[in-house]
Amino acid sequence: MPTEVITIGEPFFGLRHISDEATVDINERAIVLNVADRAIQVEAQLLQPLQSAIFANVTLRDVDRAIVIDRFDSHDSDDALCEEVRKAWPTAFEKRGEERLRGVEHYMSPKTFVGNIGLSIYHSASVPLNVGLHNEHPFCPVPGFREVHTQLVGYGKMQQCKERDPATLYLEEPMAPGITHRPMYDAEGNYPWHQFETTTPSIFLALEILPEGAEIPDVGGQND
Known part of the structure; x- marks a missing residue:
């Protein structure tokens, strides 16, 4: 199952568990946490295991396993x-x-x-x-x-x-x-x-x- 929706954050946050994907497009701002034992390629950089960052308008490559958190900053207050x-x-x-x-x-x-x-x-x-x-x-x-x-x-x-x-x-x-x-x-x-x-x-x-x-x-x- 390459993408699994996780509902524990609803209705406040959207979470996804992504696994075994060659490419993952991140369009809107999202936090990506690498939970695999090897790095994820992001442009010319690497997101190392158990590291996270905010991404937007980018394609992640070689995603072995990651948690993506959407809507973390979409609220007004x-x-x-x-x-x-x-x-x-x-x-x-x-x-x-x-x-x-x-x-x-x-x-x-x-x-x-x-x-x-x-x-x-x-x-x-x-x-x-x-x-x-x-x-x-x-x-x-x-x-x-x-x-x-x-x-x-x-x-x-x-x-x-x-x-x-x-x-x-x-x-x-x-x-x-x-x-x-x-x-x-x-x-x-x-x-x-x-x-x-x-x-x-x-x-x-x-x-x-x-x-x-x-x-x-x-x-x-x-x-x-």
Whole structure:
């Protein structure tokens, strides 16, 4: 199936999973996230694995596997969009039940899997967000779990810390629409203490790649 429509962002965003295409035309502005293990050719440049950018009026070549996000900037007001999202989506605490999310203005779309890739969208409403540092993903006990986040709306920062204390921050990456932070896991899938923090109210896509042998969780429940 070369193109699969993903509905978790509706009616706010359009998502597509594209695979095994020699060429893909991107006409209107869209964020393209390369989720394959090899690069996508874009004009005379390469979009490397787990990199993203905003594209328009261009043909992508040698697309092994990619997520395309449409309509990320087609709304008139970020504030109005976020207000509608809060009406439509439950809080992440209601969906996942993690104590670190209790009382946090963090909202979550439905979640779906495309093969071994899990996709969900989050709206972080408060500044600061205070979502809490974490370094584990307990629903995937198999080593090699990979996760990145792609900014869709607003601005934020992905922070890494040496300990479970924001005062031990050692790396911070700015997040703006179209940007995916660099992977932070090691070869065994170990993560530093990390969190997303808001600069403005934000919406981002969370992408989870399960390793071989991992069981796809029940997305009707509370998993992230």
